[in-house]
Amino acid sequence: MRVLCIGGGPAGLYFGLLMKLQNPSHEVIVVERNRPYDTFGWGVVFSDATLENLKQADPVSAAEINAAFNHWDDIDIHIGGRTIRSGGHGFIGIGRKRLLNILQARCEALGVKLVFETDVSDDQALARQYNADLVIASDGLNSRIRTRYAESFQPDIDTRQCRFVWLGTHKLFDAFTFAFEKTEHGWFQAHAYRFDDNTSTFIVEAPEPVWKAAGIEQMSQEEGVAYCEKLFAKYLDGNKLISNAAHLRGSAIWIRFPRVICHHWVHWNTLDDGRRVPVVLMGDAAHTAHFSIGSGTKLALEDAIDLAEAIGEHRAAGVDGLPEALARYEATRSVEVLKIQNAARNSTEWFENVERYAGMAPEQFAYSLLTRSQRISHENLRVRDAQYVDNFEQWLAAQAGVPQETLKLRAAAGDAALPPMFTPFTVRGVTLKNRVVVSPMAMYSSVDGVPGDFHLVHLGSRALGGAGMVVAEMTCVSPDARITPGCPGLWNDAQRDAWKRIVDFVHANGDTKIAMQLGHAGRKGSTQLGWEKMDYPLADGNWPLISASALPYMPDVSQVPREMTREDMDRVRDDFVANARRAAEAGFDWLELHCAHGYLLSSFISPLTNTRTDAYGGLLANRLRYPLEVFAAVRAVWPQDKPMSVRISAHDWVEGGITADDAVEIARAFKAAGADMIDCSSGQVSPDQTPVYGRMYQTPFADRIRNEAGIPTIAVGAIFEADHVDSIVAAGRADLCAIARPHLADPAWTLHEAARLGYRDVTWPKQYVSGKRQLETNLARAASYAQQPGK
Numbered sequence: 001m002r003v004l005c006i007g008g009g010p011a012g013l014y015f016g017l018l019m020k021l022q023n024p025s026h027e028v029i030v031v032e033r034n035r036p037y038d039t040f041g042w043g044v045v046f047s048d049a050t051l052e053n054l055k056q057a058d059p060v061s062a063a064e065i066n067a068a069f070n071h072w073d074d075i076d077i078h079i080g081g082r083t084i085r086s087g088g089h090g091f092i093g094i095g096r097k098r099l100l101n102i103l104q105a106r107c108e109a110l111g112v113k114l115v116f117e118t119d120v121s122d123d124q125a126l127a128r129q130y131n132a133d134l135v136i137a138s139d140g141l142n143s144r145i146r147t148r149y150a151e152s153f154q155p156d157i158d159t160r161q162c163r164f165v166w167l168g169t170h171k172l173f174d175a176f177t178f179a180f181e182k183t184e185h186g187w188f189q190a191h192a193y194r195f196d197d198n199t200s201t202f203i204v205e206a207p208e209p210v211w212k213a214a215g216i217e218q219m220s221q222e223e224g225v226a227y228c229e230k231l232f233a234k235y236l237d238g239n240k241l242i243s244n245a246a247h248l249r250g251s252a253i254w255i256r257f258p259r260v261i262c263h264h265w266v267h268w269n270t271l272d273d274g275r276r277v278p279v280v281l282m283g284d285a286a287h288t289a290h291f292s293i294g295s296g297t298k299l300a301l302e303d304a305i306d307l308a309e310a311i312g313e314h315r316a317a318g319v320d321g322l323p324e325a326l327a328r329y330e331a332t333r334s335v336e337v338l339k340i341q342n343a344a345r346n347s348t349e350w351f352e353n354v355e356r357y358a359g360m361a362p363e364q365f366a367y368s369l370l371t372r373s374q375r376i377s378h379e380n381l382r383v384r385d386a387q388y389v390d391n392f393e394q395w396l397a398a399q400a401g402v403p404q405e406t407l408k409l410r411a412a413a414g415d416a417a418l419p420p421m422f423t424p425f426t427v428r429g430v431t432l433k434n435r436v437v438v439s440p441m442a443m444y445s446s447v448d449g450v451p452g453d454f455h456l457v458h459l460g461s462r463a464l465g466g467a468g469m470v471v472a473e474m475t476c477v478s479p480d481a482r483i484t485p486g487c488p489g490l491w492n493d494a495q496r497d498a499w500k501r502i503v504d505f506v507h508a509n510g511d512t513k514i515a516m517q518l519g520h521a522g523r524k525g526s527t528q529l530g531w532e533k534m535d536y537p538l539a540d541g542n543w544p545l546i547s548a549s550a551l552p553y554m555p556d557v558s559q560v561p562r563e564m565t566r567e568d569m570d571r572v573r574d575d576f577v578a579n580a581r582r583a584a585e586a587g588f589d590w591l592e593l594h595c596a597h598g599y600l601l602s603s604f605i606s607p608l609t610n611t612r613t614d615a616y617g618g619l620l621a622n623r624l625r626y627p628l629e630v631f632a633a634v635r636a637v638w639p640q641d642k643p644m645s646v647r648i649s650a651h652d653w654v655e656g657g658i659t660a661d662d663a664v665e666i667a668r669a670f671k672a673a674g675a676d677m678i679d680c681s682s683g684q685v686s687p688d689q690t691p692v693y694g695r696m697y698q699t700p701f702a703d704r705i706r707n708e709a710g711i712p713t714i715a716v717g718a719i720f721e722a723d724h725v726d727s728i729v730a731a732g733r734a735d736l737c738a739i740a741r742p743h744l745a746d747p748a749w750t751l752h753e754a755a756r757l758g759y760r761d762v763t764w765p766k767q768y769v770s771g772k773r774q775l776e777t778n779l780a781r782a783a784s785y786a787q788q789p790g791k
Contacts, residue, residue, distance in 0.1 A: 008030050045193060221250060259290070350369065422761075449476065462747045523551065524598055598649070681717070
């Protein structure tokens with residue numbers, strides 16, 4: 001096979017040498033625009049795991065890289081005059097020039113032909129010149145080949161919000177270092193690490209508005225570097241910052257990171273001689289991952305490994321096996337890259353929004369930074385540095401109000417600190433014993449709005465299952481406010497008394513709290529039960545609907561609601577007030593107002609469902625007017641020592657709908673009105689929604705609202721492990737986590753997750769204590785068995 005690699009960076013060189021190792025008869029040419037051994041850049045970073053992959057692929061070059069790298073385990077975070085260190089992270093740093101020199105020499109030793117000082121303007125002409133069977137487009141971030149065949153590759157390039165500059169220094173850092181300095185214009189941050197015996201990389205980054213306000217845009221290159229040197233002088237110990245980009249003028253060394261995603265990685269050319277030759281993207285030409293997770297070089301090298309392996313599997317078919325090999329490469333590699341890019345996106349957004357987290361205590365700020373990508377969880381951190389996690393848990397428990405004496409007694413007894421999930425949380429006069437909330441989930445099992453035995457068992461069993469609080473499903477404030485005929489209400493005393501029976505059971509059989517969620521279905525009402533044809537109107541017996549505007553939920557399917565009049569608003573507001581009074585009489589500990597999911601109050605908030613032209617439509621402030629009016633009226637009658645939260649749809653997932661930016665403003669408005677907490681859900685406002693699902697996918701909304709609007713939040717959505725809850729709470733992304741489907745499948749989910757964590761200091765119902773001991777014993781035995789060699 002004749003292989004042409006256009007671009008002599010890590011991807012092209014490594015693929016070239018791997019192909020020669022695979023079959024010395026392959027003809028491999030790597031074409032590079034720079035001179036021999038003349039490369040640019042400072043140090044690159046990758047993890048210990050990546051080095052292991054290189055050892056498997058080519059032990060010879062891996063040994064040379066291993067001998068040249070600088071290894072460290074620690075991360076230092078400098079913020080607010082404090083330095084917080086976490087260990088066990090396992091990184092290596094090596095100069096980019098040194099890495100490329102090693103790969104170039106290895107290529108030459110194996111017989112790869114290296115062609116330097118050749119700037120490729122026509123890949124097809126070069127493919128004809130070398131009679132190539134396969135062209136690798138490893139021509140970097142600004143790939144001409146990707147641009148030429150954009151119709152095939154379908155690139156998506158997102159230029160990010162920060163400006164950064166890649167510098168060096170002779171200060172040798174003994175840990176991967178993050179340093180944060182606040183100026184009168186905003187925050188600057190540095191990412192620094194040693195990569196050889198006398199040099200460290202020193203990247204300086206700031207949001208573009210901050211960078212512009214500081215005047216760097218107008219500075220010469222030397223002035224901009226001097227500004228950074230002065231700003232971060234305390235970390236440099238008198239050493240200078242150095243730029244190796246003398247060929248660039250002024251502030252051109254400061255760039256914005258382009259995130260590159262390509263929907264396809266293979267393009268087929270038909271050359272003049274009639275041969276079909278594939279052009280394959282690799283490395284930065286195919287994808288980029290933000291430098292804050294140090295994965296660009298890792299991805300390039302692993303691209304090369306994966307493609308070489310795919311071709312090796314089809315080598316018996318020679319060139320004829322290429323289509324299958326390339327299809328496998330694109331299918332498998334694109335998935336792995338997307339995982340890294342998702343983590344990189346999380347990390348990028350964290351650094352773009354340092355101001356959001358800077359108000360945290362340094363301990364939590366550092367933890368938030370360490371877990372920013374969501375690839376490192378609480379228990380993963382514990383594996384890396386158990387002492388760091390133990391110290392942080394002690395600090396977090398103290399912040400949650402756990403008495404120091406309790407923590408000292410636990411430490412003296414050799415017990416670990418409380419996992420974040422099991423720290424208490426206090427709002428007004430109510431203290432939840434832990435951070436787990438059983439989500440309100442519609443059961444469609446009431447008769448005439450009266451909750452019955454099913455609700456007693458459903459909510460009672462989950463209250464016995466260890467959660468800090470259980471939340472009743474959306475309870476409707478009038479018969480015409482119901483979603484379905486099976487939905488519960490609180491519009492009469494019989495319903496109140498039925499709810500009181502459930503509340504009394506919860507209170508009498510443990511220390512779990514119970515909340516009532518009040519709502520009105522609006523245009524989504526008068527529909528079939530959830531296990532029938534969800535969201536479709538009843539076959540008969542429908543009742544009239546009202547909403548912010550006369551828009552059906554599903555055009556040509558749903559009933560068209562009547563636009564609410566002022567008289568309607570008064571009646572519904574008073575219904576909410578009367579229901580709230582009954583909730584207090586029933587003894588509920590907490591009240592939540594449902595302003596999400598396209599129901600009545602949500603329909604006022606979203607521009608997708610509110611087209612009014614009066615004082616309740618138009619700008620967000622107007623659209624919030626009625627929901628805030630209802631909230632104020634309910635808050636006035638709800639006991640002042642009991643909390644009141646608001647559930648919102650923090651994103652409509654539809655173009656032109658509510659966004660996360662809007663959600664922050666919505667939260668601020670409810671906070672000003674007296675809300676204690678925002679329950680951060682999303683979607684279900686429009687059937688046209690296109691959510692981006694994934695693990696903890698709605699948590700970023702809770703994070704933004706909590707840390708920008710300054711109000712406690714509940715995170716919801718695909719949170720299904722104790723490790724998720726621990727990570728979310730510990731990082732300050734939310735204060736509580738609502739668990740829905742896992743608690744449907746397992747009423748005692750919270751107790752079972754405690755046992756899985758090895759946390760035994762959790763109260764079980766006395767009737768079930770023997771089950772606790774057996775479960776903990778079985779899990780401990782299984783863990784021990786799994787750790788035995790060969791098991």
